[in-house]
Amino acid sequence: AQSVSQHNHHVILSEAASLELGCNYSYGGTVNLFWYVQYPGQHLQLLLKYFSGDPLVKGIKGFEAEFIKSKFSFNLRKPSVQWSDTAEYFCAIYRAAGNKLTFGGGTRVLVKP
């Protein structure tokens, strides 16, 4: 069975600090990779996605993620966070054969002003 691991459950940062959130998955075949963000009290929104091609993908709000196939990783980064980046972040993988997304446990990020 495939699984998705997010290493940090909680991260606390100050504004302007850099952010990196780890995501590893266990499935060895072809996958599509996603990062979703959930702002307080809101539903999940797509931050960025990787299907193929350049392993460095850019998303909304200055976020980017790098797919490293040999490490089964898809880490999320932002060079300089803002208070408005306070949210919970979810990594997810999709196998077409399974018709469904598998989510990691989420990382809660608190950015202090």
Next chain:
Amino acid sequence: NAGVTQTPKFRVLKTGQSMTLLCAQDMNHEYMYWYRQDPGMGLRLIHYSVGEGTTAKGEVPDGYNVSRLKKQNFLLGLESAAPSQTSVYFCASKRDYEQYFGPGTRLTVT
């Protein structure tokens, strides 16, 4: 487009009561999903549907039933609610590989 909508937004049930959560999408998507979100566990798939009249079990289907009588609607039922079903429930629909989520329903079972 309203996207994906869910009703109700909040509900409190007593143990043993039943209820139905409604999910509606106006994007003509074939695939629809029901998830539950619990702290530290991410989103776990309850049931899903690949088209009108079809349903399939996900990761945590016990205690829930679903129906997809119309393409735009996906209903999640709890026949006899238990405190372990206290959670936030999200519905989603899918086009290609991208899922679009509803605003969620916060359910408390006492």
